[in-house]
Amino acid sequence: MIYNKTMKKILVLFLLVLTGCSSTYAPYPEGTTIRMFITSDLHYLDQSLYGSKAFIEAQKKSDGKLSIYNNELLFELLEETKSAEPTFLIITGDLTYNGEKASHSSLADYLSKLRKKGIYPLVVPGNHDILNAMAIDYSKEELYYTPYITKDDFIEIYEEAGYKDALSIDPNSLSYLFKASEDLYFLMLDTNTYEKNNNFAPSSEGYLKEETLAWAKENLKDLKDKTILAFMHHPVLDLADMSDYVLKNSDEVLAFFEEYDITLSFSGHIHIQNYKSQGAHTNFGVSSLSVYDHHYLDVTYNTKEIDIKSVNLNMENFSDDPFFENFDENAYDYFKEYSTTRMISSCLENEADEDFAYYLKELRGVANCLEFAGYGNKIKELYENAEEYQRIKDSKNACAIALRQRADFFKSEARNLKLSVIK
Numbered sequence: 546m547i548y549n550k551t552m553k554k555i556l557v558l559f560l561l562v563l564t565g566c567s568s569t570y571a572p573y574p575e576g577t578t579i580r581m582f583i584t585s586d587l588h589y590l591d592q593s594l595y596g597s598k599a600f601i602e603a604q605k606k607s608d609g610k611l612s613i614y615n616n617e618l619l620f621e622l623l624e625e626t627k628s629a630e631p632t633f634l635i636i637t638g639d640l641t642y643n644g645e646k647a648s649h650s651s652l653a654d655y656l657s658k659l660r661k662k663g664i665y666p667l668v669v670p671g672n673h674d675i676l677n678a679m680a681i682d683y684s685k686e687e688l689y690y691t692p693y694i695t696k697d698d699f700i701e702i703y704e705e706a707g708y709k710d711a712l713s714i715d716p717n718s719l720s721y722l723f724k725a726s727e728d729l730y731f732l733m734l735d736t737n738t739y740e741k742n743n744n745f746a747p748s749s750e751g752y753l754k755e756e757t758l759a760w761a762k763e764n765l766k767d768l769k770d771k772t773i774l775a776f777m778h779h780p781v782l783d784l785a786d787m788s789d790y791v792l793k794n795s796d797e798v799l800a801f802f803e804e805y806d807i808t809l810s811f812s813g814h815i816h817i818q819n820y821k822s823q824g825a826h827t828n829f830g831v832s833s834l835s836v837y838d839h840h841y842l843d844v845t846y847n848t849k850e851i852d853i854k855s856v857n858l859n860m861e862n863f864s865d866d867p868f869f870e871n872f873d874e875n876a877y878d879y880f881k882e883y884s885t886t887r888m889i890s891s892c893l894e895n896e897a898d899e900d901f902a903y904y905l906k907e908l909r910g911v912a913n914c915l916e917f918a919g920y921g922n923k924i925k926e927l928y929e930n931a932e933e934y935q936r937i938k939d940s941k942n943a944c945a946i947a948l949r950q951r952a953d954f955f956k957s958e959a960r961n962l963k964l965s966v967i968k
Contacts, residue, residue, distance in 0.1 A: 713760070
C-alpha cells in the first residue's frame with residue numbers, strides 16, 4: 546500500500562479525533578465533501594446572569610427572542626451537532642446577549658468540546674458582542690452592569706474557534722481567512738462598527754473597512770481558482786425590506802465579491818431567513834437560533850454545488866418543563882405574541898376599531914412566524930386569504946400597510962435550496 550499525502554492528512558485528522566486535542570487544523574484534501582452546520586444570533590446569556598422576574602418581563606417587551614430558554618436551545622444545538630458530526634459549526638455573529646464576558650467565556654468553553662469530536666467551530670462577531678455597555682447582570686431584581694469584552698479579548702477567547710488556525714487575520718478588524726480544504730476557503734468578515742457604540746445601545750450599522758477590503762484582496766489574489774464562501778454578520782443585500790440593516794458600503798463589497806468570484810455569502814443580524822441574488826452573487830440570511838422556529842442550517846459543499854437545508858431543533862429532551870411538552874406550538878404562540886409587541890404599540894394605538902386592531906395584530910404575528918422561519922413566500926397567500934382582505938387592502942393603518950409590504954416583498958421559500966458556487 547502506498548502511503549501518500551492524502552492518506553497522511555486523513556490520519557492526522559483521525560488522530561485529532563482520537564486524542565481530543567485542539568492541535569492545528571489540517572485542511573481536507575481537494576474534492577472532499579464538506580458539511581457545515583450554520584447558525585446565527587444565539588444571543589446567549591450565561592446562566593449566572595439571568596433568572597430575575599425583571600428579565601422575564603423585559604423579554605415580553607422585546608422582539609420575540611426566546612431568551613429565557615437560551616441555555617436549552619444552545620445545549621440542543623450542540624448535542625445535535627455532536628451527534629451528526631459535521632466538519633464545521635459556523636456562527637455568524639451576535640454570539641451573546643449583550644457582549645457579557647461571562648457569556649463569551651462559557652460559550653467558548655462549550656464550543657471547545659466540539660473539537661474533541663473532530664468538529665471545528667468558527668465564529669465572527671456581531672454588533673452585540675464587543676464593547677457593549679449594555680452588558681447587564683439580570684440575576685437579581687436590582688440590575689447591575691457586568692464586564693464586557695474588547696476586540697483583543699474576542700481573539701483570545703475564541704482562539705480555538707478560528708483564530709488560532711487562520712491563514713491570515715486582518716490587523717484592522719476581527720476578519721480572518723480560513724482554509725477548510727485544498728479547494729474551499731472561508732472568508733470570515735467582521736462588518737461591525739463597535740467603535741460607534743454608546744452607553745445606550747450598540748451600533749447596529751454594518752460597514753466593511755477599506756483596510757479590511759485591501760487585506761482581503763491581498764490574501765485572495767492567488768486563490769481565484771478556489772471556492773471562497775463569505776461569512777459575516779450584516780447582509781450585503783436587502784433580505785427583508787429593511788435597508789438600514791444592510792452594509793453601508795454594500796456596492797463596494799459586491800464589486801469585490803464579483804472580482805474575486807465569491808458567489809455566496811451567509812449573514813445574520815436581521816434574524817429573518819431569506820436569500821436574494823444580484824448578478825452572480827447570492828446572499829443567504831441565516832435565521833436567529835433564538836427566535837421561531839428555532840432551526841439551524843445543514844449545508845453540504847461538494848465542489849460545484851452547495852445544498853442548504855433547514856433543521857428544526859428537537860426539544861423533546863426537556864419535557865420536564867411544561868413549555869417543552871408541546872414545544873413547536875408553544876414557541877409559535879410565544880413568537881406570534883411577543884414579536885409584535887413593540888410594533889403594535891405604535892401602529893395600532895390610534896385604531897378606533899378594536900376588533901380590527903386585534904385581527905391585524907394576530908395576522909401580523911402569523912406573518913412574522915412565516916418570514917422569520919424562512920417561509921416568507923407564504924405571506925402573500927396568508928394576506929390574500931384573510932377574512933378581511935379588502936379592508937386590509939384599503940386600510941391606511943400602519944400595520945395593514947406593513948402586512949401588504951411583506952406580502953409583496955417575500956417571493957421565495959428559503960428552507961431548502963441548491964446553489965452553484967462556481968461560475
